[in-house]
Amino acid sequence: MSNQAITDGVNVGQLPTGDFTDSDVVRIEFGQQAASLASKMHSIAVMLCEDQAVAGDYLAAALQAQHSLEFNLIRSAVVAERVRGTSWKEIGRQLLLTAAEAKQQWDRHVTDWQRTSPAHSCYRKNPGGGTPNP
Incomplete structure (x- = not known):
């Protein structure tokens, strides 16, 4: 199975509780962002090849x-x-x-992710258990 098949269409909010760590969830989200950017880049290549562009x-x-x-x-990567x-x-x-x-510049995005991610449910595994390095 390709990596694309693993992340395409995954709604991290609907992952089974207890089966995924914070790291698992954030890696899926990062992969989805990378796939989205790749799709946009592909659309640009198609536009260039087929000369569909206007000024x-x-x-x-x-x-x-x-x-x-x-x-x-980059936000997903951070x-x-x-x-x-x-560490910062x-x-x-x-x-x-x-x-x-x-x-x-980036801490608010980390805080937003922590606040909204299903990975921070009390039902999620967190094998590292700690907070990131300062």
Whole structure:
């Protein structure tokens, strides 16, 4: 079975309780964001190959893909890294930010995920048991 088949159509809110860790859920969500971006990139390639574009379409498609990358895929990656226990220092290093800047820019997304994710149900396994590194 391909990885695409594993994440396509999965609603993490409907996963069986007790069967998935925080890490499992966040990895599924990150995979879905990556697949969504790949689909957008494929649409751009089809538009180019079939010359379906009108004036401004190339730029609009590129900007939409950039937005999706910046605000969906990177956000999902930061959340996934924090769930895995990655420090703000390391996240900042990858983003060319200080640890404080990374935390200031991205911590609310981590907090939102923790507040809304079904992984934080008392019925979910959390084998690490702790909070991520500062």
